[in-house]
Amino acid sequence: MQILTRSIPLFITAVAGIVMILSAFFPYTSDWGKFAGQFFNILAAFAFVLGGGNLLKLHLKKISDQRPGWAYSGVVLVCFIVTLFVGLLKIGAYPNPTYPSVHFGGETQGSGSMFWWFYEYAFKPLTSTMFAMLAFYVASAAFRAFRAKNFEAILLLGTAFVVLLGRTFAGVLATGWIPPDSAFSGLRLENLSVYVMQVFNTAGTRAIMIGIALGIASTSMKILLGIDRSFLGSGD
Amino acid sequence: MSSSASEPMTPAQRAIWAIVCLSILVIVVVRSFIGDGMGRVYVEPKPMDFVAEVTTSTENASESTTSWKQVSTVEFDAYVSANGYTNTISWTEYDQVPPRAYFAQEAAGGGSIVLSWPRTIGLWLAAFFTLAIFSFLYRDNPFYKFAESVVVGVSAGYWMVVGFWDTIVPNLLQRLMPVFSKDYLTPGMELPPGGFDPTNLVFLIPLVLGIMLVGRLLPKCGWLSLWPLAFIVGTMAGLRMVGYIESDILSQTKETVIPLYVQGENTSSNFMMIWSTIWASLAQILLVIGVLACLVYFFFSVEHKGAVGKTARVGIWYLMITFGAAFGFTVMGRIALLAARVEFLFDDWMWLIDPMQQREFISASVGLLF
Known part of the structure; x- marks a missing residue:
């Protein structure tokens, strides 16, 4: 069993990773890399099936145990099954005018289909409102946490204000009295905002990106060499 | 900003909820009776009529191909009255139009634009979901929990459907079952010579690995998912390592080595x-x-x-x-x-503002009232 659950997975990891690395260096192996990329996409799609299966398992258990809030699990399951059903069967989707005799030839998310309806009137408003609501939480958290106690905090706060104001009409109006062709035009909020983004923000972001990339490269090496086996759930 | 729903509501909180819900209800009812009302979606039907054109091969009379030709409604009706509904396909598509088109049509005395009940119900549902999510700003509540459950269910289904039609069908089914895919799923695809390309048999590997991945759902077959998981982790590790070194370390370093004097x-x-x-x-x-x-x-x-x-x-x-x-x-x-x-x-919902001039016929009357 050790071979099936440890040795073979480690071997697969190493081979798949090395093939991907080689495909970047040797033109002969570039097709292998392309295949591996396509295999990865297919497996990622199967992972959605796994996710859906887990969702079903979890919520059916909650309903059968009648745990608190089990009715909401029923809502989850109904929405999941109905969306899946109308999407996979393309219920209400118009056929492709070039091939009108093939029902499944039409667009999955074509305007007018039931799947489109679920996307347009449930998925889109719900997800975008959830993200929009974060505006309140970000503002609330900033109000509680941001205190101009030291120089670093002042820099952070000041930059946030410059960037926010520089991209609004109020910011443009506030420094609109500085002539755009003068030597001090860089102090206009909209220009200052651009300068901050192009110079200071680029420098910081670049250093962070380089740091992240170094971290990813070293972690990848550890995984490919079998030093990091945490993804196998062994705890070693 | 919010507190747990498991805590019982105080009478004051109950009163706040009642006032909020009642206020929304009153606003909606009042708004519905002012001017041209609110929250309706109009569509214009577009008939799609096709008739079959059967072409017989000049070399072999028993071989024939069927192609579909789109015709106008008049031509379609003439064809149907002569030949019946055999060898015909027709459906009606509905294009959404701004309410002003409907108002103009009504002013002119009639036309084809009609109210779309499915889209109107959808619009009201979307408005309900938006308000239900925003209600969490006060505290956790059944409306929010309901909307949250809907988003979990719908998004899980949505991504599975997208994964199937956008990844499984073009990357797997088209390769392993090209004729079936062309006939029933993706008629626009190009068939390989002979109907099947043997090199595509390599795609049996992700199929088997994918089935093994789903094996995680079975208690005794959980270990099967380690193999596809190992493949995913290995592929990502190799891909990301090269990608990040190339795009983040090397190119970012290169972009930083720049002339310090600029004219x-x-x-x-x-x-x-x-x-x-x-x-x-x-x-x-x-x-x-x-x-x-x-x-x-x-x-x-x-x-x-x-x-x-x-x-x-x-x-x-x-x-x-x-x-x-x-x-x-x-x-x-x-x-x-x-x-x-x-x-x-x-x-879109309350018709109180009209930045896109979708309802220019009523915007003036609403402007007078508010």
């Missing part, structure tokens, strides 16, 4: 030329200094003391500016989304 672009006068040169060169110098200082701050193998400590401190200043800018951008993005939702409620 200014403003040539309106000598003074402005010198001034813009100073600004442009200063930007390059500050950029290089910033990247190096931040990298020194990230280098923890050396104690941050003396010159290293001072450089690291400069790095912290740069990082604080970066975080401030990131914060500003995040707030801007969220507020833009919030504005879009508010616009949806006031424009």
Whole structure:
């Protein structure tokens, strides 16, 4: 069993990773890399099936145990099954005018289909409102946490204000009295905002990106060499 | 900002909920009776009629191919009256039109634009979901929990459907079952010579691995999923390692090795030329200094003391500016989304504002009332 659950997975990891690395260096192996990329996409799609299966398992258990809030699990399951059903069967989707005799030839998310309806009137408003609501939480958290106690905090706060104001009409109006062709035009909020983004923000972001990339490269090496086996759930 | 729903509501909170719900109800009812009402979607039907054209092969009379030709409604009716509904396909598509088109049609005495009940119900449902999510700002409540459950269910189904039609069908089924795919799923695809390309048998590997991945759902077959998981992790590790080294380490380093002196672009006068040169060169110098200082701050193998400590401190200043800018951008993005939702409620649903002139026939009357 050790071979099936440890040795073979480690071997697969190493081979798949090395093939991907080689495909970047040797033109002969570039097709292998392309295949591996396509295999990865297919497996990622199967992972959605796994996710859906887990969702079903979890919520059916909650309903059968009648745990608190089990009715909401029923809502989850109904929405999941109905969306899946109308999407996979393309219920209400118009056929492709070039091939009108093939029902499944039409667009999955074509305007007018039931799947489109679920996307347009449930998925889109719900997800975008959830993200929009974060505006309140970000503002609330900033109000509680941001205190101009030291120089670093002042820099952070000041930059946030410059960037926010520089991209609004109020910011443009506030420094609109500085002539755009003068030597001090860089102090206009909209220009200052651009300068901050192009110079200071680029420098910081670049250093962070380089740091992240170094971290990813070293972690990848550890995984490919079998030093990091945490993804196998062994705890070693 | 919010508290747990498991805590029982106090009478004051119950009163607040009752007032909020009642207020929304009153506003909606009152608004529905003012002017042309609110929250309706109109569509224009577009008939799609096709008749079959059977072409017999000149070489072999028993071989024939059927192609479909789109015809006008008049031609279609003539064909049906002569031949019946055999060898015909027709359906009606509905294009959404702005309410002003419907109002214009009504003013002119009639037309084909009609109210779309499915879309109108959808619009009201979307408005309900928007308000239900926003209700969490006060505290957790059954409306929010319901909307949250809907988003979980719908998004899980949505991504599975997208995964099937956008990945499984073109990458797997088209390769392993090309004829079936062409006949029933993706008629526009090109068939390989002979109907099947044997090299595509290699795609049995992801199929088997995919089935093994789903094996995780079975208690005794959980270990099967380790193989596809190992493949996913290995592929990602190899791909990301090369990708990040190439795009983030090498290209970002290359972009940082830049000339420190830059000729200014403003040539309106000598003074402005010198001034813009100073600004442009200063930007390059500050950029290089910033990247190096931040990298020194990230280098923890050396104690941050003396010159290293001072450089690291400069790095912290740069990082604080970066975080401030990131914060500003995040707030801007969220507020833009919030504005879009508010616009949806006031424009598409309640018809109180009309920035896109969708209902110009009523906007004037509403303007007088409010």
